[in-house]
Amino acid sequence: MNTVKSCLTHKSNQIVAVEPSSPVRIALELMRDKKVRSILVIENGALHGIVSQGDCAIKVLLKGLDASKVLAQEIMTKNPITVTLSDSLEQCMGVMVSKHIRHLPVVDGNKVLGVISIGDIVKNIIDQQGVQINYLETYIKGHGAS
Template sequence: MGCVRNILCTKSKSPIFVSPDITVFEALELMYEKNIGAILVMEQGEFIGIFTERDYARKVILKGRASKEILVGEIMTENPVTVSSSNSIEDCMRLMTDKFIRHLPVIDDGKLMGIVSIGDVVKYIIEEQKFIIENMEHYIKGEV
């Protein structure tokens, strides 16, 4: 099975991030526009946390707070679980399952490289299995 680097190479976009001092509402607008479920939080070029739809649901909506008044920095997840680009896809699946998370920031030597979602992992596994099956079919048919 491949590694996180393989997934990052297939993602054409650079990671989307926000400052901790924007409102939750503004972050949600950006997440909606980009069709993403989590956004990285950066301050002065340094990765400091992640803001997810789950943070919004649990820390804003369920507590009756107003998204136009709360800053991302107040409710983001600080020091989230991260991986490096050399971690295996299996590592990601295990972490996501064990920690009940859907997004893993990718950090190499202290530098933010991107983010991997559960959707990215599932897509990678499906593509890898499809490739293996096609190769086996060619082998069985004697087309190798």
């Protein structure tokens, strides 16, 4: 069973975040520059929320608001669902599907360790299937040569 810990080892340790008082424009620029679709809202090391591209589009841009004036704390999802290093990727996918979310902050107690996305989980599943296929091919070829 693959865990969040195994998934995070294949990602950079960089946490992309803004403070609650940061303008949404800063959040959008960070998402663009870091090529991510959501960022965490952290203050003094504590997780306060998460902001996605969808939040910015629906809660700010579609309403005609100025992304330089609206603050992250005004549109963030407060107290987001989190996971730990020992949670299975299957559990994470179940949460994401049932809650209709694409990103889960990873925490250890009060410390934020990173974020896993639905894309990370799918990539992990594909990688595992590739390993299994290679194993089966080797097994079949090894036994077919006798």
